[in-house]
Amino acid sequence: MNVRHLLGIAALTVLVAGLVASGAAVSGAAAQDGPPQTPAAYYGEVTADGEPIDGVTVEAVVDGEVRDAIETDAGGRFGGPGAFDEKLTVEGPADEVSFRVAGSQAGTAGWESGANERVDLSLDEAPTPPDGGDGDETPDDDPTTDPGDGTTDSGDGADGGDGTAPGGAPGGAGGAPGGDAGDDAPGGEGSGDDPTDPPAAEDVLDLPAGASTTGAETATAAVDEATGTSSVTFTGQTSVEGITFDGAVEGAVGVAEYESAPAAAGPPPGASVSVVEISVPESATDAPATIRTRVSADRVGATGADPEDLRLSRFVDGEWRGLETTLVDESGDAVVLEAETPGFSSxxxxxxxxxxxxxxxxxxxxxxxxxxxxxxxxSSDEYGEVVAYDWSVDGDAATGSTTDVSFASPGEYEVTLTVTNDAGERDTATATVAVAADDAPVEEPGLLSARALGALAVAVAAALVAVLVVRRYDR
Incomplete structure (x- = not known):
């Protein structure tokens, strides 16, 4: 082998070592680039003083920059949890997302890659409409202020007449027994109602403006002197059969059944069967009681629900809260339930x-x-939806429908996921993530890895040997 061949071999060795080193450097740089992050998505409801706000713009802002905007619907909702629902989407990474409603700060949320998070926003007062009005103007001829409704003139019984004067409750003001301290005959002809009859439902029930109902009625609470409790029984115009108060309650009790849940409350958790409003005397608003409801088998069947899964919930402090519910009776015609409540509302x-x-x-x-x-x-829910995902990964907490994990050392790691549905019910699942043993040392990213440096050292040594051989032949 001549000198020229030896020099060629040395040069080729150095070239190969350089290619190995550069390839290792590129691999190290690529290892530093993680997978692209998925935008976070947000949806929810906007309210002012507990009432939904329709047709206002909700903006998602990061570091003063508007990333996305969406408008609320008639129920004050923006976006939805479903895969095909519109949402506010925010590219990341970001430390925090701020939300503005009609230009006013309304809330914040954290940012997490791939999150699908509900964020309910609230304002102290509704934004002023573009025309500057407050939307609450009442016409000057509002019949509720017309003196002819019989509420401002107890009079002498003449105004009450036969109880047909427009605007008045049955019997007009003069229809009340005795008129004005008995100046005339009591109440004229009056309405003919038995004074023990309960008042009209509209005089007892306090329903939201524009609420649509399928039935309403009232009953008068009677005290059982032997037990000290009170009760009312209804005639079946709504799904409420009766109410038993733990203590003495006297006065009119009204119940109305909605066609759908009031906008201020939003839909109840799970699959809705019926929604009612119950009004009681002011002294009994927070009185504990037992409510008995009767729901037709057809209505239950329409939801595909098992009667054992039916539950009463009460809307209080801005949310639906489940009540301890008992299935009393189940027949081919109806399902009867009882539940204890600490007070009254929807x-x-x-x-x-x-x-x-x-x-x-x-x-x-x-x-x-x-x-x-x-x-x-x-994860799934038979009747409602999953609204929260809470992870525990090797002792570290995370939230969101997905989460990214990695482990530095070989072994088996336990992962726990707890999901919560819209009824507040929870379930937990666990899984084991296996990390394989790596016989080769883990390379640190950088310009040259340990393997690349070793290859380069071999190439240099080979070059030195070649030089020494050349010098020996020159002698």
Whole structure:
């Protein structure tokens, strides 16, 4: 072998070592680039003083920059939780997302890649309409202020007449027995109603403006002197059969059944069967009682619900709260339920159940340091929806329907997911993530890895040997 051949071999060795080193450097740089982050999505409801705000713009802002905007619907909602619902989407990463409603700050939320989060926003007062009005003007001829309604003139009984004067309650003001201290015959002809009859439903029930009902009635609470409790029984115009108060309550009790839940309350959790409003004397607003409801089998069947899954909920302090409910009777015609309540407002019968938590791990085994996305999107709920995902990964907490994880060392790691549905029910699932043992040392990213440096050292040594051989032949 001549000198020229030896020099060629040395040069080729150095070239190969350089290519190995540069390839290792490119691999190290690529390892630093993680998978692209998924935008976070937000939806929810906008209210002012507890009432939904229709047709206002909600903006998602990061560091003073508007990232997305959406308008509320008639129920004050913006977007929705479903996969095909419109939402506010925010590219990341971001430390925090601020939300503005009609230009006013209304709330904040954290940012997490792939999150699908409900964020309810509230303002102290509704934004002023573009025309500057407050939307509450009442016509000057509002009949509720017309003196002819019989409420401003107790009079002498003449005004009450036969109780047909427009605008008045039955019998007019003069229809009340005795008129004005008995100046005339009591109440004229009056309305003919028995003074023990309950008042009209509209005089007892306090319903939201524009509420649509399918039935309403009233009853008068009677005290049982032997037990000290009170009760009312209704005639079946609504799903409420009766109410038993734990203590003495006297006065009119009204119940009305809505066609759908009031906008201020929003839909009850799970699959809704019926929603009612119950009004009681002011002294009994926070009185504990037992409510008995009767729901037709057809209405239950329309939801596909198992009667055992039916539950009464009460709307209070801005949310639906489940009540301890007992299935009293189940027949071919109806389902009868009883529930204890600490007070009165709106009530709903709906089907609820525990959700089913599920974890998806996309690979069987990870390499040390490899990142993988765990998903809880296969979690489900029979009647309602999953509204919260809470993860525990090797002792670390995370939220969102998906979460990214990685582990530096080989072994098996336990992952826990707890999901919560719209009824507040929870379920937990666990999974094990396996991380494979790596016989080769883990390379640190950088210009040259340990393997690349070794290859370069071998090439240099080979070059030095070649030089020494050349010098020997020259001698």
């Amino acid at each position: 009530f709903a019968v709906s089907a609820v159940s525990e959700p089913d938590a599920a974890i998806t791990v996309p690979v069987e085994t990870l390499d040390p340091g490899e990142t993988v996305t765990l998903s809880g999107l296969r």
